[in-house]
Amino acid sequence: MLEELAAQGHELPQLILDYRSVSKLRSTYTEKLPTLIHPATGRVHTSYHQAVAATGRLSSSDPNLQNIPVRSPEGRRIRRAFIPADGHVLLAADYSQVELRIMAHLSGDEGLKKAFAAGEDIHAATAAEVFGGRPAEVTADQRRAAKAINFGLIYGMSAWGLARQLGIERGEAQDYVDRYFERYPGVREFMDNTRSSARDKGYVETVFGRRLYLPEINSRNNQRRQYAERTAINAPMQGTAADIIKRAMIAVDDWIRRDAPETALVMQVHDELVLEVPAGSEEKMAEKIRGFMADAAELDVPLEVEIGVGENWETAH
DNA sequence: GGTTCAAGCGCG
């Protein structure tokens, strides 16, 4: 793996990775998107598909606008090309930690629910529980490790995977996981119950009852069965998040049709809605959108929405 | 000219 070699300080692997990265940005975005501008509208138009992703997410293609770069500075320059119509500004509204909130709801874990109710930085709170100390005293490394644990839980990751991700020994990663489950016993119960229920019923479901069937959950092939088990853990969280943002989109659309004809819902990126709103109306619009998104479901923890406004998709974040 | 596959990488 080039990443491992690069992490050890070797220059050539890093050079290759850097080349691949800029090459990807150039071929997929910088050189391609301008050729896809529709002559009649002056915009790029994606297609959203409602029956592709097994979890109930939308997918986007031709072009895919759900994978526009954002993680690197070079990538973010591409986001600046996404601008609103004249007289409008872009408004980007993201659910904050929605899948972990859903995990808190589904598991009923008191510690996790309490952390979200208190509006804590969830990764810092997790780090404080796992490593000891107060959330405010958590080190950057501890928070990074806790974040990896939190994401790993959503994906059904093993201690081996966590060790690999964090570059630590397997035993140490297992200690982290053990301590996590000591502190958040409801989460372990939820994981066990989810696997067990999936084996009995052959499917898992979201908070709103949409099912994903898992025909390989009882396979004698370990690899296939374990894959199905990870899917069983992940799908209720990813799928419930998908259900929630779809409900929010319907509420937003109803409101736009009734009361905000100058506003347009222009993109959805799994936990984010992007709108163009008339310049000058952004503060009022932001609170409207926040309300629709936060009220799209009544969970045992609050849904929080982060909203930014800007003259392009980069500055709106 | 086309299709299919795997590898690799962009995003949540």
Add this chain to the structure above:
DNA sequence: AAAGCGCGCTTGAACC
């Protein structure tokens, strides 16, 4: 032996 969920696009190789 494998080992972290869900997607779509580009590239290059193999093939028709």
